[in-house]
Amino acid sequence: MKKLLLLSAVTGLTCMLQAPASFALTGGISAEENAKLRAEYPMPSAEMLGDNCSACHGTNGAEFNEAMPPLAGMDKNNFIKLMKEYRENKFPSIVMHDVAHVFSDEEIEAMGDFFAKQKPEQWTRPDWNKSIKQHAEEHSHE
Amino acid sequence: MNKITRRDLIKLFGTTALSTGLMGASSLAFASKSAHIVIVGGGVGGAASAKYMRLLNPDVRITIVEPEPKYIFCPGSNEVVADFDTLESLTVDFNTLKSRYAVNIIQDRATEIDYAAKKLKLAKGDVLSYDKLIVSPGPDFKYDAVEGFSKQLAEGNFPAAWHAGPQTLVLRDQINALPQGGTVLITSPVDPYRCPPAPYERASFIANKLKTVNPTAKVIILDSKDDFIFHDVYLDYWEKMHGLGTPDARIEWISKKSGGHVTKLDTKNRTLTTANGQVHKGDVINIIPPEMAGSFVRMNGLSEGDWAPFNSKDFSTKRDKDVYIIGDSAAADPMPKTGYIASNQAKVVTKAIHAELTGKDIGTPFITNNCVALAADDWGMTVAETFRYAGNNKPFEESYIMSDPTKNPFYRHIRAEVAKNWQRTFRKDIYS
Numbered sequence: 109m110k111k112l113l114l115l116s117a118v119t120g121l122t123c124m125l126q127a128p129a130s131f132a133l134t135g136g137i138s139a140e141e142n143a144k145l146r147a148e149y150p151m152p153s154a155e156m157l158g159d160n161c162s163a164c165h166g167t168n169g170a171e172f173n174e175a176m177p178p179l180a181g182m183d184k185n186n187f188i189k190l191m192k193e194y195r196e197n198k199f200p201s202i203v204m205h206d207v208a209h210v211f212s213d214e215e216i217e218a219m220g221d222f223f224a225k226q227k228p229e230q231w232t233r234p235d236w237n238k239s240i241k242q243h244a245e246e247h248s249h250e
Numbered sequence: 251m252n253k254i255t256r257r258d259l260i261k262l263f264g265t266t267a268l269s270t271g272l273m274g275a276s277s278l279a280f281a282s283k284s285a286h287i288v289i290v291g292g293g294v295g296g297a298a299s300a301k302y303m304r305l306l307n308p309d310v311r312i313t314i315v316e317p318e319p320k321y322i323f324c325p326g327s328n329e330v331v332a333d334f335d336t337l338e339s340l341t342v343d344f345n346t347l348k349s350r351y352a353v354n355i356i357q358d359r360a361t362e363i364d365y366a367a368k369k370l371k372l373a374k375g376d377v378l379s380y381d382k383l384i385v386s387p388g389p390d391f392k393y394d395a396v397e398g399f400s401k402q403l404a405e406g407n408f409p410a411a412w413h414a415g416p417q418t419l420v421l422r423d424q425i426n427a428l429p430q431g432g433t434v435l436i437t438s439p440v441d442p443y444r445c446p447p448a449p450y451e452r453a454s455f456i457a458n459k460l461k462t463v464n465p466t467a468k469v470i471i472l473d474s475k476d477d478f479i480f481h482d483v484y485l486d487y488w489e490k491m492h493g494l495g496t497p498d499a500r501i502e503w504i505s506k507k508s509g510g511h512v513t514k515l516d517t518k519n520r521t522l523t524t525a526n527g528q529v530h531k532g533d534v535i536n537i538i539p540p541e542m543a544g545s546f547v548r549m550n551g552l553s554e555g556d557w558a559p560f561n562s563k564d565f566s567t568k569r570d571k572d573v574y575i576i577g578d579s580a581a582a583d584p585m586p587k588t589g590y591i592a593s594n595q596a597k598v599v600t601k602a603i604h605a606e607l608t609g610k611d612i613g614t615p616f617i618t619n620n621c622v623a624l625a626a627d628d629w630g631m632t633v634a635e636t637f638r639y640a641g642n643n644k645p646f647e648e649s650y651i652m653s654d655p656t657k658n659p660f661y662r663h664i665r666a667e668v669a670k671n672w673q674r675t676f677r678k679d680i681y682s
Contacts, residue, residue, distance in 0.1 A: 137647045150614050
């Protein structure tokens, strides 16, 4: 037991020495407090969670022309696997670990569903304008 | 008594109400079929509200009331001050919102809410009736926090340049005309204010420019705070690039406890006086004033103290359940006052409104702020903040991870590219 503790202490130290020099500053509520709040209220909807991604990944995750990759139409299982790896800091990232660390498995799965359902086409979709205009026109004849 | 014309009725009720509501359709049918969502402000919060409302609901009528014909993004405006971007590239119009999302844009200033009648009065005399009113007018500045400073001076030779526009260009021109070895004074206000890292980003950009064109010039930040976001990253940058802490430092940061809090401006001698009586002379003086909720918010009884409180579940105001507050005017602490936050608040509000109109549960709100800042073109930093719902009468609970100084130039370079990428994707998300 003592040996094990010592080993983990050494491993911890090694990790600290080898970790990239970009140690981040963290703050606010702990992971446990996050989990407590998640348990206390219904899970935010998939749309609520997914729409938080649009500022970087485009509306409905459908920004295909920038460095940040599109999410629209992404395979659900790939999304889930990647997000969990970001969360655990197992997949190297610049920003995504910092974003992903707060999400539960269920939330990640809901977002995976949401983005898998989006058309993998650059936003705005060509038909969007037309459908709204049609609606507006029909509406004005009521 | 004034005679009510058909035109007046259209103003009051809109054409749909005139053709159905007045001909006997129930008011309930009117509300559920073509509710009128009126939005005060065409900035990030207002525009995001209009677009995301339309994405959810093709039937509602959406109107934005905005005094300006175009919107100039604040993210990117420090680049304009340092003369490596233009205001034109930050400017968007409302044509896409109009044509693609069938949003009605009224170029006017909203003045007064008639809560009982659910009507909004505009400066030119128009009156709009609303079912839901989303208020997102941005902040106002407390010019009088610094004795001798005023709105007129900010619009003249002492630009605050904290709302991207003409003042941004005046400040740019003053920096360009700075005498060799001159001094730029920048004041940084108490929290909360729009875009917390921006005073330090601005100071960095100006110092970077001076390094090449005016290397003996100096930037002094006079701060009303003892700490700020990305403090460690900026101090590290200033040490490495501008000799912070040496006699020849090109940049200096004076915290509140070191006497940085500015109380007085002397325009004749071009000096700022701080709380401990120190006098700083500046060839360029950029006072960034403290902020409060926009005047529309304060005049309509939506604010308590400087900001407008709201119910956390849906951002409806404490004053009226059909009036919502988002963006910089909201008392949203611990959320920072950023465009990113305003856009995500807009998504919560529009989901809540759509759920109510369609008789569904509005669900649990969730908000992130994944923001970026620069010290230089190749030196970026990021913060990822999450805000979890903790009850309708409680503030959201925050957790965050932000950049620390890194010895790895690739990390900060990639973060800088992320920052520039974000500026583009964000504009597209809101206005296209």
